[in-house]
Amino acid sequence: MKHSKRVATFFSLVPGAGHMYLGLTRQGIQLMVLFFSTFFIAASFDLQFLAVFLPVIWFYSIFDTRSKSLSEDPLPNTNLPIFSDVNSMDDIFKNKPAEKYIAYILILMGVLSLINNIALPILRDYFDYRIILYVKSLIISFIFIVIGCTLLKSKKVSIKKSGDELCSQEE
Numbered sequence: 531m532k533h534s535k536r537v538a539t540f541f542s543l544v545p546g547a548g549h550m551y552l553g554l555t556r557q558g559i560q561l562m563v564l565f566f567s568t569f570f571i572a573a574s575f576d577l578q579f580l581a582v583f584l585p586v587i588w589f590y591s592i593f594d595t596r597s598k599s600l601s602e603d604p605l606p607n608t609n610l611p612i613f614s615d616v617n618s619m620d621d622i623f624k625n626k627p628a629e630k631y632i633a634y635i636l637i638l639m640g641v642l643s644l645i646n647n648i649a650l651p652i653l654r655d656y657f658d659y660r661i662i663l664y665v666k667s668l669i670i671s672f673i674f675i676v677i678g679c680t681l682l683k684s685k686k687v688s689i690k691k692s693g694d695e696l697c698s699q700e701e
Contacts, residue, residue: 538599545588548595552605560610561591577642579670630684634677645669 533552542548546562549555565587572580598605645666653662 533599535596535599538595539592542592542595545591548591549598552595552598554598554605554607556607557610560613561587564612565591571639577639577646634681638673638677641673642670 538548538551540548541551544562545565546558546560548558549561550558565584568580568583568587572578572584650662650666653665657665
């Protein structure tokens with residue numbers, strides 16, 4: 531079926547809707563869930579730094595829809611690249627590394643929410659606003675560095691050798 535490029539671009543203004551118009555329902559739903567859950571989490575937990583990802587998701591949706599609407603070939607309704615290893619929702623919760631990353635994200639959101647909504651309002655009564663901003667930036671940066679180092683230590687790297695052999699090696 532031939533799709534209108536203009537209509538696809540118009541629908542792509544809502545992340546995922548353009549993909550759905552093109553018949554890529556799975557990708558459309560994944561983009562919608564990603565965009566609106568990021569928006570919800572940022573607004574609900576007062577985590578403004580997550581709002582940085584909203585324009586990235588939005589523009590990805592627009593440009594990906596535009597490039598796919600230009601394609602003459604049939605479009606496969608596969609997962610987005612970020613969800614390429616996930617076949618169903620059961621895979622997310624049965625896959626041990628995925629559980630680990632979800633746990634890291636939830637812990638990080640909880641810690642940042644505690645800092646932003648409890649610790650900082652208490653500190654505002656005792657310290658200057660600039661000092662609180664410095665402390666907040668220091669704590670959040672330290673948390674990101676620790677989580678990043680932890681993920682790098684535990685990550686396995688696949689090395690492709692001659693032929694089709696794959697070798698896993700700890701870093």
